Amino acid sequence: MRILSGIQSSGRLHLGNYYGAIRQWVRYQDQGDAYYFIADLHSLTSVKDPKARLEFTKDAVLTLLSFGIDPARAAVFVQSHVPEVTELYWILGTLVPLANLERAHSYKDKIARGMNPDFGLFAYPVLMTADILLYDADVVPVGKDQVQHIEFARDWATKFNVTYVPGYDPQDPTGKEKGHAPGLLKLPEARLEEATAVVPGVDGQKMSKSYGNTVDLFGEDKDVKKKIMSIRTDSTPVEAPKPTADAPLYDLLKLMAPTPADFAEVERAWREGGRGYGDFKKKLLEWFHAQLDGPRARRQELLGDWGHVERVLADGAQRARATATPVLQAVKRAAGL
Numbered sequence: 001m002r003i004l005s006g007i008q009s010s011g012r013l014h015l016g017n018y019y020g021a022i023r024q025w026v027r028y029q030d031q032g033d034a035y036y037f038i039a040d041l042h043s044l045t046s047v048k049d050p051k052a053r054l055e056f057t058k059d060a061v062l063t064l065l066s067f068g069i070d071p072a073r074a075a076v077f078v079q080s081h082v083p084e085v086t087e088l089y090w091i092l093g094t095l096v097p098l099a100n101l102e103r104a105h106s107y108k109d110k111i112a113r114g115m116n117p118d119f120g121l122f123a124y125p126v127l128m129t130a131d132i133l134l135y136d137a138d139v140v141p142v143g144k145d146q147v148q149h150i151e152f153a154r155d156w157a158t159k160f161n162v163t164y165v166p167g168y169d170p171q172d173p174t175g176k177e178k179g180h181a182p183g184l185l186k187l188p189e190a191r192l193e194e195a196t197a198v199v200p201g202v203d204g205q206k207m208s209k210s211y212g213n214t215v216d217l218f219g220e221d222k223d224v225k226k227k228i229m230s231i232r233t234d235s236t237p238v239e240a241p242k243p244t245a246d247a248p249l250y251d252l253l254k255l256m257a258p259t260p261a262d263f264a265e266v267e268r269a270w271r272e273g274g275r276g277y278g279d280f281k282k283k284l285l286e287w288f289h290a291q292l293d294g295p296r297a298r299r300q301e302l303l304g305d306w307g308h309v310e311r312v313l314a315d316g317a318q319r320a321r322a323t324a325t326p327v328l329q330a331v332k333r334a335a336g337l
């Protein structure tokens with residue numbers, strides 16, 4: 001099984017990125033051949049400061065390695081180090097119906113938030129599809145907001161196969177039946193962990209760097225504390241039972257509890273009443289450190305050995321290109337290029 005996923009270098013990574021995406025990546029690296037990359041080409045759509053981009057790319061690589069992505073098992077690389085992806089992107093772009101791009105949720109959300117759309121933002125899902133198809137990925141672990149993009153990737157891979165693979169039947173994509181040819185581009189599947197599909201931010205909306213409601217994974221201690229203390233709560237009195245619906249503090253406690261027994265104890269107090277929100281926030285802060293101080297320390301160590309990180313990326317890009325090159329060659333041959 002080939003596993004592939006990417007994360008943009010467009011800001012500092014937060015709890016939503018870890019619990020919604022990276023944690024699954026760590027698990028998946030034991031289940032097959034994994035490819036994980038930093039989508040710096042995608043970050044061009046939102047970050048126009050080159051220094052910041054390099055900084056975010058560095059930060060993202062350190063994050064992956066400090067949470068246990070193991071370069072011996074997974075190829076870890078930077079998207080722009082494999083230029084083949086932009087060639088496939090163009091070829092696919094000529095097969096993508098405009099109407100698909102017009103109904104992309106992420107695009108519509110970004111415009112709704114006042115972003116001035118350019119061609120790159122509009123074409124974002126086409127580049128993401130190229131990322132996935134170039135490596136023959138079987139599964140793509142992502143958060144909920146990315147699922148539609150994986151569906152596009154399936155549709156457009158099918159479109160390519162129908163257009164350029166003689167004998168391809170979309171009802172039989174692997175060509176099992178006589179007279180059918182297998183697809184050249186493989187149809188990927190999204191993998192989503194329901195429990196952490198949406199991690200809430202301190203204001204209760206989806207945690208996202210564009211909403212300014214994040215708790216950063218590697219923030220300074222005092223900033224982490226400030227963020228956790230600012231989690232939105234209601235005016236339920238200390239003695240009263242607390243509501244569990246629309247309660248970001250409750251959801252984050254559940255997410256970060258070191259063990260189910262730890263959570264059960266907190267949950268009892270939450271439902272019985274007698275403890276104030278301030279106490280629960282202190283508990284969350286304690287759990288944040290219990291869960292993240294290990295990776296935070298490893299990150300410091302890696303910072304002191306940047307040569308190692310660069311070797312990891314060079315090796316990752318080499319492995320990625322070795323996989324990508326034959327796929328792109330076959331695509332070009334099929335398309336008469």
Ligand code: ADP
Nearest residue numbers: 016017020021142143197198199206207208209
């Ligand atoms: P952001 O919304 O902060 O810009 P990205 O879009 O760069 O985050 O997301 C990178 C990865 O992290 C994606 O796979 C995405 O689904 C996941 N992710 C981001 N925020 C959350 C969240 N609040 N809950 C669950 N997963 C998330």
Ligand code: TRP
Nearest residue numbers: 005006007008039042128131132
């Ligand atoms: N669009 C993804 C995000 O914002 C990042 C990404 C780019 C990606 N290419 C990908 C994720 C390919 C999975 C597969 O999080």
